[in-house]
Amino acid sequence: MSKFARVISKVLRIKAKSIRDETSPMNVKSWDSFRGLLLITEIEKAYKMKFTMDEILSIKDIGSLKKIFKKRGVNPDE
Numbered sequence: 001m002s003k004f005a006r007v008i009s010k011v012l013r014i015k016a017k018s019i020r021d022e023t024s025p026m027n028v029k030s031w032d033s034f035r036g037l038l039l040i041t042e043i044e045k046a047y048k049m050k051f052t053m054d055e056i057l058s059i060k061d062i063g064s065l066k067k068i069f070k071k072r073g074v075n076p077d078e
Contacts, residue, residue: 004069004076007046008062011039021063047074 001009001016008023009016013030025031031039036059043065044050055068069076 002077003046004043007042008039011035011042019062021066022061024061049074 005016005019008014008019012028012035014023014028025036040051040056040059047069049072051068058068059065066076
């Protein structure tokens, strides 16, 4: 399991194997505004990076979060 999946699984309290690009607040009960902020904070800590406000606002699902990683040259699935 990747570090990315571990962080998401822990913060959102879902099984890592259920995480898909389409995973979003619309289909994960526990993903409320608080957990959304916590997810950003924990991802920043785990990867020692800081998201810009524009990046944060663009996160609608796991796929959009992965796009930010890819733009920065980081593979979240490793």
